[in-house]
Amino acid sequence: MGNKEQFNGSIKSEISDIPSGRLITSRNWLEVGDVMSKDIITISSDQCVFSAAKIMSESHISCIIVIDSENVVGILTETDILKRIAANERSFDKIRVAEIMSSPVECVPRNLSVLEASRVMIRKHIKRLPILEEKQLVGIVTQTDLARTLTSYGMWKNAVDIMSRDVARVQTSTTVAEAAEVMASRNVSCVLALEGNEPKGIFTERDLLRKVVSLQKEPAHLKVEEVMSWPVISIPPDCSAFSAGKTMEKMKVRRLLVMEDKQLYGILTQTDIFMAVKKKLQEQEEENFSMLQRSESNIYTLNLDGKITYVNPAFMKLLEVSDPGELIGKTFLPERFWFNQKDRSQFLKEQKKDSIKAKELTLKTSKGRRIYVTLFSTFTKNIHGEINGSEGILYDITAKKELVTLRKTEQALRESKKRLSEQNARLEQMVQQRTSEIIEIRDVTVFALAKLAESRDPETGQHLERLRTYSQILAEVLREEGPYTNEIDEQFLEDLYRSSPLHDIGKIGIPDTILLKPGQLSVGEFEIMKRHTIIGAEAIECSATQNKSGSFLIMAAEVARSHHERFDGSGYPSGLSGRHISLAARIVALADVYDAITSSRVYKSAFEPRVAKNMIEKEKGKHFDPAVVDAFRAGWEDFVNVRGLVDSHKPELMESAASDDSRR
Numbered sequence: 131m132g133n134k135e136q137f138n139g140s141i142k143s144e145i146s147d148i149p150s151g152r153l154i155t156s157r158n159w160l161e162v163g164d165v166m167s168k169d170i171i172t173i174s175s176d177q178c179v180f181s182a183a184k185i186m187s188e189s190h191i192s193c194i195i196v197i198d199s200e201n202v203v204g205i206l207t208e209t210d211i212l213k214r215i216a217a218n219e220r221s222f223d224k225i226r227v228a229e230i231m232s233s234p235v236e237c238v239p240r241n242l243s244v245l246e247a248s249r250v251m252i253r254k255h256i257k258r259l260p261i262l263e264e265k266q267l268v269g270i271v272t273q274t275d276l277a278r279t280l281t282s283y284g285m286w287k288n289a290v291d292i293m294s295r296d297v298a299r300v301q302t303s304t305t306v307a308e309a310a311e312v313m314a315s316r317n318v319s320c321v322l323a324l325e326g327n328e329p330k331g332i333f334t335e336r337d338l339l340r341k342v343v344s345l346q347k348e349p350a351h352l353k354v355e356e357v358m359s360w361p362v363i364s365i366p367p368d369c370s371a372f373s374a375g376k377t378m379e380k381m382k383v384r385r386l387l388v389m390e391d392k393q394l395y396g397i398l399t400q401t402d403i404f405m406a407v408k409k410k411l412q413e414q415e416e417e418n419f420s421m422l423q424r425s426e427s428n429i430y431t432l433n434l435d436g437k438i439t440y441v442n443p444a445f446m447k448l449l450e451v452s453d454p455g456e457l458i459g460k461t462f463l464p465e466r467f468w469f470n471q472k473d474r475s476q477f478l479k480e481q482k483k484d485s486i487k488a489k490e491l492t493l494k495t496s497k498g499r500r501i502y503v504t505l506f507s508t509f510t511k512n513i514h515g516e517i518n519g520s521e522g523i524l525y526d527i528t529a530k531k532e533l534v535t536l537r538k539t540e541q542a543l544r545e546s547k548k549r550l551s552e553q554n555a556r557l558e559q560m561v562q563q564r565t566s567e568i569i570e571i572r573d574v575t576v577f578a579l580a581k582l583a584e585s586r587d588p589e590t591g592q593h594l595e596r597l598r599t600y601s602q603i604l605a606e607v608l609r610e611e612g613p614y615t616n617e618i619d620e621q622f623l624e625d626l627y628r629s630s631p632l633h634d635i636g637k638i639g640i641p642d643t644i645l646l647k648p649g650q651l652s653v654g655e656f657e658i659m660k661r662h663t664i665i666g667a668e669a670i671e672c673s674a675t676q677n678k679s680g681s682f683l684i685m686a687a688e689v690a691r692s693h694h695e696r697f698d699g700s701g702y703p704s705g706l707s708g709r710h711i712s713l714a715a716r717i718v719a720l721a722d723v724y725d726a727i728t729s730s731r732v733y734k735s736a737f738e739p740r741v742a743k744n745m746i747e748k749e750k751g752k753h754f755d756p757a758v759v760d761a762f763r764a765g766w767e768d769f770v771n772v773r774g775l776v777d778s779h780k781p782e783l784m785e786s787a788a789s790d791d792s793r794r
């Protein structure tokens with residue numbers, strides 16, 4: 131049992147030595163070298179048969195090897211001699227060994243497995259195999275040796291199932307010569323000697339050799355009872371083949387009678403056990419091999435040099451190989467199956483060190499497809515515990531690995547998208563910030579320019595700031611209460627806020643003598659003064675065409691040109707009327723006049739807002755757009771709050787001076 135366990139479970143290849151073409155067995159078979167007998171007795175072919183028989187009898191061996199010039203030329207067995215006795219040959223001292231020996235001799239190498247050696251014996255109908263190593267005779271293995279060994283692998287059949295039922299029988303009184311004839315004619319190595327029906331002994335080839343031939347007795351004059359072996363050893367029919375084998379070994383016999391209650395069932399020979407064991411083991415062997423072939427695990431085996439000795443179909447399928455010849459006999463694994471040659475060198479180094487390993491590898495199939503595998507490998511050992519190779523399995527983890535890679539890529543992509551979106555948001559924020567900075571700088575610049583123009587007239591104070599606010603109040607009321615709801619949107623309000631301070635930018639082109647003159651302007655001077663509308667509009671229009679970004683510049687040009695136009699067409703520079711005057715200019719016109727009336731000048735004091743209001747209202751439909759005047763009324767409280775003047779000034783000057791166009 132212990133042996134059985136020891137031999138099962140590991141895989142060993144016999145590819146190179148097995149003529150049957152089988153690649154692999156399921157067990158670690160003993161080799162014939164392990165069980166052979168090294169005590170070989172040889173004889174030269176020119177010796178006489180008698181000498182050979184004597185040596186065999188004295189040495190308790192059943193055959194002798196015939197050697198000439200160190201070469202094995204034949205083998206002489208008990209059976210060869212038996213056949214001569216049966217043929218009535220008597221003078222063994224005159225017959226040469228060469229004449230009756232079996233030749234040629236079937237020899238085998240010492241590393242052949244015992245199962246394969248038994249196949250050879252059965253195929254060739256022989257019971258002995260000389261073992262050669264480098265052409266030298268090193269031992270001999272007999273059927274007895276193999277039967278003993280194979281039985282130890284496990285053989286649980288009963289004697290009755292495997293015994294020979296056809297037993298050659300003779301009476302004890304039969305002559306040896308007659309018994310030999312029976313044995314030779316029936317091709318058996320023994321006869322059962324009976325007295326009546328009762329078995330008394332067994333007469334075997336060995337008895338013939340030892341007790342007749344080697345003693346030079348006359349077979350024809352000798353009775354079987356004088357030379358037979360007795361008492362006979364019997365076993366019951368249900369005795370196991372294993373026990374029967376042990377009994378034979380212990381009793382030093384090669385045959386057992388199978389008997390129960392004096393009934394003879396048959397005779398069990400060593401050959402019977404040998405054949406039965408071999409048959410059963412071969413069946414198991416084939417079954418195991420078939421299991422390997424059918425297995426879905428990717429299995430391989432290597433010899434001690436790391437060369438591949440077996441791959442199963444699943445393994446070939448994994449590497450997309452159709453011919454096992456692409457792998458067998460090559461180092462595990464050939465270069466073309468590796469994705470990275472450095473991995474291969476590393477693997478070959480490690481492989482020699484560890485007995486058991488699990489390792490992840492990146493391989494390539496014969497078609498170049500990348501595969502990921504986990505390799506599990508273990509050393510295999512022979513019966514003596516010596517490492518004789520390794521075996522292993524590859525697990526295909528490609529799908530799992532690709533999924534992991536896919537997940538990683540997806541994750542990286544998500545992260546990269548997130549980073550990109552964050553970066554975009556930051557950039558957008560920067561652009562917005564920068565844009566508003568630019569707009570702010572532009573507004574400040576434009577306003578600074580307007581202030582610069584205005585600064586030549588030191589008395590105007592915060593005129594631009596107030597005018598801008600008045601304009602916003604008017605536009606907002608007009609948007610909310612009509613009638614210009616559709617024309618005034620957020621952009622209009624923004625443009626108006628920026629453009630209104632530029633209404634008098636053209637005064638830069640008016641000489642100081644006119645601009646700063648205290649008192650009334652002459653008609654000629656006034657004509658020059660009027661030109662500030664055209665100068666300003668043209669200067670702004672010039673900028674507007676060069677700079678597409680400022681829609682307010684277009685409005686600013688309109689305001690600069692038309693803020694002195696009157697609704698009834700009596701204004702300058704073009705005498706436009708009604709809605710021909712741009713809405714922004716109509717709004718700024720009122721804001722400008724109102725601030726002028728409520729501001730003090732070198733030539734006038736400031737009017738009280740209420741007075742200013744009356745003055746404006748009187749100009750409804752004349753100087754000012756009636757809708758803008760209505761808005762002015764509606765936004766009156768806001769107007770007053772702008773300056774913080776709530777009836778704090780007394781009316782001092784004439785109303786006509788307040789609306790003096792020449793000074794705005």
Ligand SMILES: [Fe+2]
Pocket residue numbers: 633634662693694794
């Ligand atoms: Fe003006």
Ligand SMILES: [Fe+2]
Pocket residue numbers: 633634722794
């Ligand atoms: Fe003004």
